[in-house]
Amino acid sequence: xxxxxxxxxxxxxxxxxxxxxxxxxxxxxxxxxxxxxxxxxxxxxxxxxxxxxxxxxxxxxxxxxxxxxxxxxxxxxxxxxxxxxxxxxxxxxxxxxxxxxxxxxxxxxxxxxxxxxxxxxxxxxxxxxxxxxxxxxxxxxxxxxxxxxxxxxxxxxxxxxxxxxxxxxxxxxxxxxxxxxxxxxxxxxxxxxxxxxxxxxxxxxxxxxxxxxxxxxxxxxxxxxxxxxxxxxxxxxxxxxxxxxxxxxxxxxxxxxxxxxxxxxxxxxxxxxxxxxxxxxxxxxxxxxxxxxxxxxxxxxxxxxxxxxxxxxxxxxxxxxxxxxxxxxxxxxxxxxxxxxxxxxxxxxxxxxxxxxxxxxxxxxxxxxxxxxxxxxxxxxxxxxxxxxxxxxxxxxxxxxxxxxxxxxxxxxxxxxxxxxxxxxxxxxxxxxxxxxxxxxxxxxxxxxxxxxxxxxxxxxxxxxxxxxxxxxxxxxxxxxxxxxxxxxxxxxxxxxxxxxxxxxxxxxxxxxxxxxxxxxxxxxxxxxxxxxxxxxxxxxxxxxxxxxxxxxxxxxxxxxxxxxxxxxxxxxxxxxxxxxxxxxxxxxxxxxxxxxxxxxxxxxxxxxxxxxxxxxxxxxxxxxxxxxxxxxxxxxxxxxxxxxxxxxxxxxxxxxxxxxxxxxxxxxxxxxxxxxxxxxxxxxxxxxxxxxxxxxxxxxxxxxxxxxxxxxxxxxxxxxxxxxxxxxxx
Amino acid sequence: xxxxxxxxxxxxxxxxxxxxxxxxxxxxxxxxxxxxxxxxxxxxxxxxxxxxxxxxxxxxxxxxxxxxxxxxxxxxxxxxxxxxxxxxxxxxxxxxxxxxxxxxxxxxxxxxxxxxxxxxxxxxxxxxxxxxxxxxxxxxxxxxxx
Numbered sequence: 001x002x003x004x005x006x007x008x009x010x011x012x013x014x015x016x017x018x019x020x021x022x023x024x025x026x027x028x029x030x031x032x033x034x035x036x037x038x039x040x041x042x043x044x045x046x047x048x049x050x051x052x053x054x055x056x057x058x059x060x061x062x063x064x065x066x067x068x069x070x071x072x073x074x075x076x077x078x079x080x081x082x083x084x085x086x087x088x089x090x091x092x093x094x095x096x097x098x099x100x101x102x103x104x105x106x107x108x109x110x111x112x113x114x115x116x117x118x119x120x121x122x123x124x125x126x127x128x129x130x131x132x133x134x135x136x137x138x139x140x141x142x143x144x145x146x147x148x149x150x151x152x153x154x155x156x157x158x159x160x161x162x163x164x165x166x167x168x169x170x171x172x173x174x175x176x177x178x179x180x181x182x183x184x185x186x187x188x189x190x191x192x193x194x195x196x197x198x199x200x201x202x203x204x205x206x207x208x209x210x211x212x213x214x215x216x217x218x219x220x221x222x223x224x225x226x227x228x229x230x231x232x233x234x235x236x237x238x239x240x241x242x243x244x245x246x247x248x249x250x251x252x253x254x255x256x257x258x259x260x261x262x263x264x265x266x267x268x269x270x271x272x273x274x275x276x277x278x279x280x281x282x283x284x285x286x287x288x289x290x291x292x293x294x295x296x297x298x299x300x301x302x303x304x305x306x307x308x309x310x311x312x313x314x315x316x317x318x319x320x321x322x323x324x325x326x327x328x329x330x331x332x333x334x335x336x337x338x339x340x341x342x343x344x345x346x347x348x349x350x351x352x353x354x355x356x357x358x359x360x361x362x363x364x365x366x367x368x369x370x371x372x373x374x375x376x377x378x379x380x381x382x383x384x385x386x387x388x389x390x391x392x393x394x395x396x397x398x399x400x401x402x403x404x405x406x407x408x409x410x411x412x413x414x415x416x417x418x419x420x421x422x423x424x425x426x427x428x429x430x431x432x433x434x435x436x437x438x439x440x441x442x443x444x445x446x447x448x449x450x451x452x453x454x455x456x457x458x459x460x461x462x463x464x465x466x467x468x469x470x471x472x473x474x475x476x477x478x479x480x481x482x483x484x485x486x487x488x489x490x491x492x493x494x495x496x497x498x499x500x501x502x503x504x505x506x507x508x509x510x511x512x513x514x515x516x517x518x519x520x521x522x523x524x525x526x527x528x529x530x531x532x533x534x535x536x537x538x539x540x541x542x543x544x545x546x547x548x549x550x551x552x553x554x555x556x557x558x559x560x561x562x563x564x565x566x567x568x569x570x571x572x573x574x575x576x577x578x579x580x581x582x583x584x585x586x587x588x589x590x591x592x593x594x595x596x597x598x599x600x601x602x603x604x605x606x607x608x609x610x611x612x613x614x615x616x617x618x619x620x621x622x623x624x625x626x627x628x629x630x631x632x633x634x635x636x637x638x639x640x641x642x643x644x645x646x647x648x649x650x651x652x653x654x655x656x657x658x659x660x661x662x663x664x665x666x667x668x669x670x671x672x673x674x675x676x677x678x679x680x681x682x683x684x685x686x687x688x689x690x691x692x693x694x695x696x697x698x699x700x701x702x703x704x705x706x707x708x709x710x711x712x713x714x715x716x717x718x719x720x721x722x723x724x725x726x727x728x729x730x731x
Numbered sequence: 732x733x734x735x736x737x738x739x740x741x742x743x744x745x746x747x748x749x750x751x752x753x754x755x756x757x758x759x760x761x762x763x764x765x766x767x768x769x770x771x772x773x774x775x776x777x778x779x780x781x782x783x784x785x786x787x788x789x790x791x792x793x794x795x796x797x798x799x800x801x802x803x804x805x806x807x808x809x810x811x812x813x814x815x816x817x818x819x820x821x822x823x824x825x826x827x828x829x830x831x832x833x834x835x836x837x838x839x840x841x842x843x844x845x846x847x848x849x850x851x852x853x854x855x856x857x858x859x860x861x862x863x864x865x866x867x868x869x870x871x872x873x874x875x876x877x
Contacts, residue, residue, distance in 0.1 A: 306845030321854070324846035328864060336843035361863075 014070045042076045052076060279364035281348050289344040303337035309346070316350050322359060326350055329363045341368075733830065733872050734798065735759035735814040738838060740850060741807060743767055747853040747865070750814070751873055763812045766792045766800045770810050773802065787835075788828050803831040811835070830872055837865040 017038065039049040052075040078084075281289070290300065296312060297304045304312075306327075313323050330346035331338065338346060345367035353359055735750035737759075750759040769792040789802035794817065803811040811834050815822055841847055841862040853862045 306843065310845035320846050324844050325863065327844045327846055328840075328862075331843065334840045334843050336845065 010074070014073050017073060018066055018069050039072070039076060042080060044076065044079050048079050052079060279348070279352075279360075280366040281344055285348065286344055289347045290340065292347065293340055293343050300340050303335075303339060304343055306336045306338075309338050309343070313346065313350055316354060318350060318353055322353055323350075325359055326353065329359065330367070332363070332368065733813045734816050735763065735812075736834065736869050736873065737763040737812045738834070738853065739763070739767065739810040739812060741809060743810075746809075746851075747862075747869075749869055749873070759814055762795070762798065762800060762814055766802060766812050767810065769793055769800075770802045770804060770812070774804060774808075788831060790824070801827050801831070803834070805835060805838075809838070811838075833868055833872070837862075837868040841865050 020038075036049070039052065042049075044052070052072050055071070055075055292312075293300065293304065296308050309327070310323075313326070314320075316323075318326075326346055326349045330342050330349060332342055332345075345363065348367055349359060735748070735756075737745055737749070738747040740746050745763070748760060748763060750756050770789060773789050773792070787803055787805060789804060792800045792802045792812075794800070797817055799815050799817050801813045801815060803813075805811075811831055813827065813830065813834075815827070841853055841864075842849065844862075847853075847862070853865055
């Protein structure tokens with residue numbers, strides 16, 4: 001920079017002008033816009049102005065430092081004096097009058113200028129050069145600006161030498177008044193309308209002061225002035241000049257930069273000293289924002305819907321992308337509407353962007369909506385969008401979209417229950433455990449097997465039948481009846497026992513064994529004493545069985561007697577071929593020596609052989625003991641459970657034998673009437689006996705039929721079990 | 732986890748599609764396009780009842796030998812399609828659901844922006860993106876692939 005020698009008047013004048021332009025009170029840099037206004041007020045043609053700017057180095061540097069400003073002023077004076085603008089003319093031209101700045105709008109300016117020029121010593125009347133207040137075409141502000149000017153003049157008067165460090169550093173005060181005509185920054189002395197590019201230029205301090213280099217942390221630190229009009233005006237030229245000027249003089253720039261950084265640092269420090277956050281909204285700004293908010297939404301607690309906000313901010317002529325970004329930052333609760341705080345934040349961001357500050361990635365803390373109610377709810381959880389004030393950090397939780405209330409309500413629940421959303425895609429295939437049912441059934445047979453089956457021994461039954469037949473013949477009705485009853489009892493017991501083991505597979509055999517017990521017991525051995533005839537009459541084995549049955553009861557009482565050995569011998573002879581001695585021993589006792597009955601006996605013996613020997617052995621002594629007393633003995637615990645199904649076939653035969661027994665019993669009856677003629681009393685007795693026999697037989701018949709039914713049911717159950725077991729046979 | 736994430740509008744044009752740059756992106760675009768048919772089929776199959784009863788999460792749309800494609804439909808017929816690497820067996824269905832939920836939330840946030848016109852592309856390029864949060868969320872879901 002060329003040395004600049006200023007006269008005292010000039011010095012004062014220039015300093016005042018500088019102070020005037022230095023709305024930010026940086027003492028280093030003047031606001032570019034103001035300077036330009038000043039130059040325009042100098043009524044110089046634009047090209048001259050530009051030339052001046054270029055000469056003074058402002059265009060090169062991109063800002064108006066004090067020296068540049070002074071040089072510019074000098075050049076203005078030179079130009080106004082008609083001298084050609086030369087850099088050298090700054091010093092060469094002597095006695096230049098003070099540059100005259102004619103205010104286009106305000107008369108005061110000319111007056112002031114004149115007064116100033118006339119009375120250069122008069123500091124008090126300074127401020128004549130003060131160009132009209134910021135805002136062109138704002139006629140309404142005339143009076144306002146007057147006041148402003150007045151205020152400023154008074155302020156300026158106070159600070160000719162040292163620009164007042166306004167308490168509000170570079171706050172974007174209510175410069176929007178120019179924009180909306182609604183407010184006047186009623187600051188007072190400390191009011192300083194912002195210049196658009198002021199902060200933008202602030203980083204570039206003046207080369208004048210050799211302040212220490214500070215941090216060049218300026219980007220986004222100075223609160224941006226919200227003067228959009230100024231911004232729009234100053235945007236293009238200053239930025240362009242800035243850009244062009246940057247690569248220019250290195251030296252100055254570096255020095256300037258350092259100074260700028262220092263300035264900025266100082267500024268920031270000053271700002272920080274006053275406010276902790278460069279992004280903080282000042283009171284005036286906030287008031288302005290609130291007023292703007294009111295124009296859209298009278299209720300301060302209400303919302304500005306997204307569309308209205310969109311229109312409003314579109315006026316700022318920022319690109320849509322940036323506006324959307326601002327929206328993303330400012331709409332804290334993501335509800336699509338702006339509360340007062342959000343609106344202020346958005347507005348502030350718009351202003352910042354307008355002034356060239358890059359938008360932050362995250363919402364600055366000072367711009368965050370204030371905590372009102374949700375300070376308690378530290379959890380992100382449900383945030384009612386209606387409140388609008390949320391204290392959660394800028395990273396809003398996903399569950400905040402009251403504009404979609406149903407979705408919003410579901411999302412938190414879903415978020416909370418995300419861990420519990422165990423959908424059954426991984427549902428394990430249901431393992432059908434249906435294999436255990438069949439296991440129950442097999443268990444029963446085993447258990448059933450354990451139970452002792454008191455099944456009547458064959459001989460005992462035979463004995464009973466024989467006894468019955470005997471008694472019928474020998475007028476032993478009473479004994480016979482019990483005897484007859486006994487078999488039924490026995491049969492019932494057998495049936496009961498067999499029914500216990502109904503579920504088991506072996507029960508069939510047992511039941512049939514029980515059944516078998518009857519038939520084996522039934523076939524009586526025809527007593528040679530009484531009814532050999534009828535026994536002889538049996539052409540068929542069944543008849544033989546009948547005779548057997550008929551004779552068996554008769555023989556029962558004879559058992560203990562062992563009187564009739566002839567029969568025994570015959571039988572023994574017939575049964576010699578049998579293997580077991582006890583049976584041979586038993587049968588001769590019981591069975592009469594009837595040839596016809598032999599085959600039946602042999603059959604029976606065969607069955608007895610097939611049956612357990614113990615049973616027969618047990619039955620033998622019991623049969624022996626049975627002789628005296630009525631056949632009380634219930635069937636011995638017979639181990640007939642071992643009876644195989646092979647015995648079923650002979651048991652079937654025994655069924656027939658049973659019928660044969662019955663037939664024998666019946667056959668024995670007709671034998672009785674033959675002696676009727678002998679004794680009428682005997683006839684009556686026989687009639688009674690017959691009746692009793694009838695009843696007994698009928699009862700037996702019913703019991704047998706019951707047994708048949710049981711057997712059939714058991715068969716069905718066994719078949720079912722078999723089918724159940726069948727699949728497992730393949731395993 | 733996802734290899735490719737796409738947001739398709741109601742008219743079946745893509746609003747946002749992004750995939751990990753390692754692979755040939757065109758292949759993913761094609762897969763997403765073909766999956767739209769499956770999505771429509773599922774919608775129509777389930778759409779007998781009211782839309783409200785319809786499950787938003789569609790599940791596995793179809794598997795290929797390398798990838799699996801999952802689908803998700805919103806009530807406004809905006810579809811999210813996610814392509815996942817098949818080798819990532821640890822990725823369970825619950826996780827896919829949660830990812831779709833996050834996608835949906837981010838999408839609604841984008842929708843809430845009045846400066847976003849429904850039907851516009853959710854631009855992911857530029858210094859100032861229309862949906863920076865959306866981008867970040869998608870990036871977080873995709874970076875985990877590693």
